[in-house]
Amino acid sequence: MAINLPFLLPFLLLLFNSHFTLSFSVNSMESVPDLTKSMYVDFNGYPCVRLLNLTGEIGCSNPGRDKVVAPVVRYKNVNEVTKPSAVLVSLYEFLELCGRISNDSNFAKNIGGVLVEQGMDTQIKSKGFSPDQKFPGAEFAPYKTNNYEWNPIGAGMMWRAYSFPVFLLNEGGTQLVQEVAMNNEKKKNDYTEDVVEFDLVMQTTKSGTHDSESCLQEQTCLPLGGYSVWSSLSTN
Numbered sequence: 001m002a003i004n005l006p007f008l009l010p011f012l013l014l015l016f017n018s019h020f021t022l023s024f025s026v027n028s029m030e031s032v033p034d035l036t037k038s039m040y041v042d043f044n045g046y047p048c049v050r051l052l053n054l055t056g057e058i059g060c061s062n063p064g065r066d067k068v069v070a071p072v073v074r075y076k077n078v079n080e081v082t083k084p085s086a087v088l089v090s091l092y093e094f095l096e097l098c099g100r101i102s103n104d105s106n107f108a109k110n111i112g113g114v115l116v117e118q119g120m121d122t123q124i125k126s127k128g129f130s131p132d133q134k135f136p137g138a139e140f141a142p143y144k145t146n147n148y149e150w151n152p153i154g155a156g157m158m159w160r161a162y163s164f165p166v167f168l169l170n171e172g173g174t175q176l177v178q179e180v181a182m183n184n185e186k187k188k189n190d191y192t193e194d195v196v197e198f199d200l201v202m203q204t205t206k207s208g209t210h211d212s213e214s215c216l217q218e219q220t221c222l223p224l225g226g227y228s229v230w231s232s233l234s235t236n
Contacts, residue, residue: 048060054212058159070085070086072177075088083110088178089115097114113167117178118174131154131157132151133154133159180196
């Protein structure tokens with residue numbers, strides 16, 4: 001199945017039309033288009049993209065120029081990811097997942113991509129959520145003490161770089177991918193698996209430009225719109 005999604009970034013994002021794919025069993029077909037429709041389904045979501053600033057990169061993208069194909073697993077049901085996988089998480093689990101990726105390199109190397117479920121987790125609703133730093137803009141503070149937590153619920157994730165694609169699923173996509181993950185769990189000893197295919201590199205500049213200065217010099221910077229994926233998450 002293909003997943004058409006515009007991408008998730010904690011910040012100002014460009015809405016991309018992206019494509020990722022889930023494989024399904026085929027019961028009957030009469031033509032190649034019938035086969036394609038049986039194997040792939042498109043739906044919309046919100047993708048995170050790689051962004052450049054003066055000091056380096058932030059955001060998300062495929063690790064190279066090739067598409068990523070990985071089986072779908074639910075984060076809450078796996079202790080270890082032993083092969084490249086697309087991890088399905090709730091928003092609350094995503095915060096935990098990012099922390100684990102930062103601290104466990106063996107775990108991180110098998111993250112093929114992350115799919116974030118639509119809808120606010122109960123714990124997120126009660127505690128609040130912010131992708132920014134606990135002290136936004138601390139480096140520009142006009143005073144020496146800059147450890148005060150103006151934003152105590154800040155996770156800081158919007159300023160990190162992730163070498164894998166991340167998508168915020170829409171409601172329909174969330175239900176579909178949950179079914180796919182459960183299906184994989186039921187047949188975990190079988191040879192076949194339902195997989196997701198991330199076939200857009202999610203780069204905002206050409207490969208090899210690693211900060212805003214270099215892309216400006218090479219005239220390869222791409223403009224971004226003023227839409228933030230975080231504004232699409234309900235806070236009620």
